Amino acid sequence: MVRIRLARGGAKKKPYYRVVVADQRCKRDGRYLERIGFYNPMVKDNRVEIDQERLKHWISVGAQPSDRVSKLIKLANITV
Numbered sequence: 001m002v003r004i005r006l007a008r009g010g011a012k013k014k015p016y017y018r019v020v021v022a023d024q025r026c027k028r029d030g031r032y033l034e035r036i037g038f039y040n041p042m043v044k045d046n047r048v049e050i051d052q053e054r055l056k057h058w059i060s061v062g063a064q065p066s067d068r069v070s071k072l073i074k075l076a077n078i079t080v
Contacts, residue, residue, distance in 0.1 A: 004058060004065040006039065007032065016040045019050055019069060021058050034058075039072055048076045 001024045006017040008029055019037035026032065036058070037050035055078065059065070065073065 002033070002058070002061075002063040004036070004055070004063050004069050006066070006068055014042060016042070019072070021063055048072050050076055050078060052078050 002021060003024050004019065004021050005028075007020045007022075008015055008017055010016045017039040018035050019039060020032035021034045021036060022030070022032035034054065036054045037048070039048050041047065050073065055073070
């Protein structure tokens with residue numbers, strides 16, 4: 001199954017996350033199909049950016065967002 005989830009990057013205690021489309025069996029920071037956005041919890045403004053067109057495409061072909069990505073989609077005011 002294909003999932004839309006977060007992949008961690010950054011240094012110790014300074015994380016940032018990429019919103020990626022990946023196979024469910026791959027590792028968290030491993031191989032992914034496409035990067036569609038980012039989430040940076042360390043800044044005040046512009047924390048979340050997700051490509052709406054690619055998000056809608058992947059959901060239409062059956063990809064399931066993780067719980068955290070679902071919350072980020074609502075935070076970014078994206079209608080799916």
